[in-house]
Amino acid sequence: MNILSVENLSLSFGGLAALTDITFQVRAGEIFSIIGPNGAGKTSILNCIGGFYKPQQGRITLDGKDVTKTSPDRRAAMGLARTFQNIALFRGMTVLDNIKLGAHARLKTSLLQALLYWGPAHAEEMALREDVEKDVIDFLEIEPIRKLPVGALAYGLQKRVELARALAMRPKVLLMDEPVAGMNAEETEDMARFVLDIKEERGGTIVLIEHDMDVIMDISDRVMVLNFGHKIAEGTPEEIQHHPEVIKAYLGEKKN
Template identity: 40%
Template sequence: MTEPRLSARGITVRFGGITALDGVDLDVPAASTVGLVGPNGAGKSTLFSVLSGLRRPNAGRVFLDGLDVTASTPQSRARAGLARTFQHPELFSGLTVREHVTLAYRLKHTPLRVWTDPLTAGGFRRPRAEERDRVDQLLSGLRLQPLADRTVRGLPLGSARVVEIARALAREPSVLLLDEASSGLDVAETEELAEVLRRVVAERGISVLMVEHDVDLVLRLSDQVCVLDFGARIAHGTPAEIRADPIVRAAYLGENLEEAR
């Protein structure tokens, strides 16, 4: 498959007299990881909102698997194969890890059960065999089985982020948008998260676009990196090319990029 899974063309967003994004192009190829970096205020979050359907651009187009989804709602994009996580995990504290993943699986495969087979006092009603097997496979693949029957309340932040990723994957997306997935994690948790993401791309063929302040993580995981500043794309290429780009090195990543050597 040579066509990008997700692409943006000429994305422009204005807030009054301020241009948050100015004609930004971006491609996320199949079965690859693309990093999106830049200083605060560069336009990363605005671009994520446009890609996920939370904001309509003033100009430009968004394509998902070749289809123009610029006017599509977030729900329509989710059904078409787009999933995302958030900087602060949005989980239901009273549900177990397994229940989070099961609910997401039902939303994709048997959405009527979300309404006709709701939570009871004892938790979810008995899952069907296929549903149970698929959920168990996903939990096992992300090494969440030991936590499967724990409520997410009190989970370490790193584990909570993996639960959010598992919930997103249960809907079998073609593209996963990760918003500051390593924020607040310690070194060990960050490395565990990196291993999860490597397996997701390698074993499931999913395309990942990650917004990150952790430049070292981006350069280690990404096949390509896009750098924004003041709403414009100032660099795009492989991690090696980004490391060597004098504009990026001097003005935007500086010492962090040196530390990533």
């Protein structure tokens, strides 16, 4: 079953085409990777799916519903979560509060209830705390740092907290923009394991952008390749590795 489908997506900035006629489907419970050289339009695709960019053309369907015209916050509420290439944590909050913020859209507390606190807001907050402790903090092994301000954390841990915040959204689809970029070997291995666990233990669906080919080939179910805003190939990691267009895009034109 397709949980996310993108049809004929085109995006340009003032006449400069960033994406041209991109179509792909993501199946529930798979890791779908998007690769391509720098500037190929990978992040632009995530931005369109998330609703931050408004594509000139195309249709985006999430879990059977057309979300092309839906606002970014509504899309998030419908089950779309995101991690960012350049970490986008909220620096004024602790790790715990950042993670709790991820759950925002599924909480109910109104402004008045928040001011009163006792009653529904209290009950919701307590349930949330238990929930994120068991569901996210435990899973990502970040118990010792939960009370620290995010600014105090090492880069690799910040990336992990960002993933935690996204998981707290209980997403149907998780968009990850270069989760292992800038990490050392050990951190990379940890992150790859978490991504696989999200798929295998939780049945999560992940759309992944990454430059680290080892990680991509290890954990992806299917891979799509972009070059200059065009889709040039799609298939299993095996197929992609031997695809002539892909080799050309990565290694440059071979002179015969």
